[in-house]
Amino acid sequence: MRLDEIIRILDAVIITNSQEPGAEIEWACATDLMSDVLYYSRGNSVLITGLAKQQAIRTSDIADIKVVVFTRGKEPDAQTIELSRKKRITLLITPYSMYTACGKLYEKGLRCCPE
Amino acid sequence: MKAKIDRTYEGSFHIVGGDFSRAGEASTELKSILLNVGIDEDTVRRVAIATFEAEMNIMIYATAGILRYTISPDEIRVVAEDMGPGIEDIELAMQEGYSTAPDWVREMGWGAGMGLPNMKKNSDVFRIESVVGEGTTVEMTIRLKDC
Ligand SMILES: Nc1ncnc2c1ncn2[C@@H]1O[C@H](COP(=O)(O)OP(=O)(O)O)[C@@H](O)[C@H]1O
Numbered sequence: 001m002r003l004d005e006i007i008r009i010l011d012a013v014i015i016t017n018s019q020e021p022g023a024e025i026e027w028a029c030a031t032d033l034m035s036d037v038l039y040y041s042r043g044n045s046v047l048i049t050g051l052a053k054q055q056a057i058r059t060s061d062i063a064d065i066k067v068v069v070f071t072r073g074k075e076p077d078a079q080t081i082e083l084s085r086k087k088r089i090t091l092l093i094t095p096y097s098m099y100t101a102c103g104k105l106y107e108k109g110l111r112c113c114p115e
Numbered sequence: 116m117k118a119k120i121d122r123t124y125e126g127s128f129h130i131v132g133g134d135f136s137r138a139g140e141a142s143t144e145l146k147s148i149l150l151n152v153g154i155d156e157d158t159v160r161r162v163a164i165a166t167f168e169a170e171m172n173i174m175i176y177a178t179a180g181i182l183r184y185t186i187s188p189d190e191i192r193v194v195a196e197d198m199g200p201g202i203e204d205i206e207l208a209m210q211e212g213y214s215t216a217p218d219w220v221r222e223m224g225w226g227a228g229m230g231l232p233n234m235k236k237n238s239d240v241f242r243i244e245s246v247v248g249e250g251t252t253v254e255m256t257i258r259l260k261d262c
Pocket residue numbers: 035168172173176177197199200201202208209213214215216225226227228229230231232251
C-alpha cells in the first residue's frame with residue numbers, strides 16, 4: 001500500500017517524513033510490545049502502536065520498519081520526533097484507536113506480515 | 116551473493132543500564148558498521164535484532180555490561196557479557212513469554228518475554244551461560260551465507 005494512501009485512510013498527521021508519497025509499504029504490524037515487533041515483523045512494514053515513545057522508533061530502526069503510526073492522537077515528545085527525523089522514519093499520528101486504525105488498513109488490503 | 120569481507124573487524128561497546136533514552140545505541144551503531152562493511156541486509160537485520168534484545172537485557176537486568184563483536188569472512192559473532200544478578204533457571208528464562216520485567220520496563224514497551232527466544236531464533240549458534248550473583252554471557256554466531 002502506498003504511503004500517501006496509509007496517511008489518507010488513517011486521517012493521519014505527518015510529524016516527520018522523508019519518503020516519497022508513493023513509497024510502497026508491504027506489511028503492517030500492530031502492538032505495544034517491542035519484542036513482538038522484533039520477533040514477528042518484517043522490514044518495509046508500518047508499525048501501528050500506542051507506545052508513543054522513543055522505544056518505538058529505536059525498535060523500528062533496528063527492524064527496518066519505515067513508517068510508525070501512533071494511535072489515539074498520542075503526541076510524542078521532542079526526543080522521539082528528533083530520533084525519527086534522524087533515522088528517516090516516517091512518523092504519523094492517527095486520531096483512531098489501534099483497533100479502528102488496523103481495521104481501516106485491513107479493509108483496504110494491507111496485511112499483517114505472515115503469521 | 117557472498118559478502119566481500121576480506122579481513123576481521125572487531126570492536127566493543129560499554130552498556131550502562133538505567134538511561135533508557137540511550138537504549139539501543141550500541142546495536143544501532145553495530146548495524147551501520149555491518150552495512151558499511153557490506154553485509155547483506157537480511158543478515159544485518161538478524162544481527163541487529165538479536166543484539167538489540169541482548170543490549171536491552173543488560174540495560175534492564177544488569178545495569179552494566181559489554182557488547183563485543185567480531186566480523187570475519189565466514190561469520191559474525193556477538194558476545195554480550197554483564198556483571199548482573201545472573202539467571203537462576205535458564206530453561207525457564209528461555210521460554211517464550213516468560214519475563215520478570217518490572218512495571219517501569221513494561222511501560223517502555225519491554226517485558227514480553229520474547230528477547231532470549233528471539234536471540235536464539237536469529238542466531239545459527241546460540242549459547243548462554245549464567246552464574247547467580249556473578250553475571251550472564253550470551254554468545255551469538257550468525258554465519259555468512261555463500262549463496
Ligand atoms: N542479562 C540478564 N541478567 C539477568 N536476568 C536476565 C538477563 N537476561 C534475561 N534475564 C531473565 O530472563 C527473563 C527473560 O528474558 P527475555 O526473554 O529477554 O524477556 P524479557 O526481557 O522481555 O523479560 C527476564 O525477564 C529475566 O528474568
